[in-house]
Amino acid sequence: MGVFQKKCLFPGQQDNEKILLVTRQHWAILLMQVGIWLLFALLPILFDVATASTFPGLREAPGLTVVNTVKTVYLMLLCGALFTIWIIYYLNFQVVTDHRIVDITQKSVLYHVTSELNLSRVQDVTAEVRGILGTLLNYGNVYVQTAGETVRFEFVNVPQPHRVAKLILDFYEQLPRDTREENQ
């Protein structure tokens, strides 16, 4: 890890724990969200175009100052929205170590969830690629079924889902047989 990297990637990380994979949603998902944000960013321009001929009063004082105030406040909120989109993308990630799988989820700015699963409890790993973009850019979901639990561990829209699934299964296979079988 570099000088500016934090020592612990997730809470409870052991010193001897080897990080095998850190993955997060594919960049195309971030791009789609930024695309929607851009549509909102275009609204002030569309407003100017739409009101240019119909409301000429908004192009000169005192209407102009009100319009400019609303526009700058709107841009400020838009910047906040873009930062929120990026934070939620950046803070949502999954870590596969030689001991466990950790899913760190940032559902909103104030909603942070960390769930972990011991590799020995893995029963079944499924990779799923859906849709045109998913197939073209090779991203999709990875479901990890655990022993004795109905809830699945989900990696949503991660790049190379088949590779991730294979990695988890490969490391599960490397565990001592008695560790694996005690949960089955």
Added chain:
Amino acid sequence: MFALLAAILFYGLAILFGLYSITMVYVLLRFGQSWATGVVLSVFYLIVVATLFAAAQANFAGIQFNFF
């Protein structure tokens, strides 16, 4: 009266947004993987938002409420 209401709305929104921004920066630095990324992006974001707030405040100060 109208000017006071507008000022309460404007500065109230600014305070709420400021608190939300500080929370975002805290969350990024607290849960992010890299200090460098967190600090650089937070500083950049705060500069942009502060600039926009200054512009908004200048525009708000220019509104002639007695005209309405």
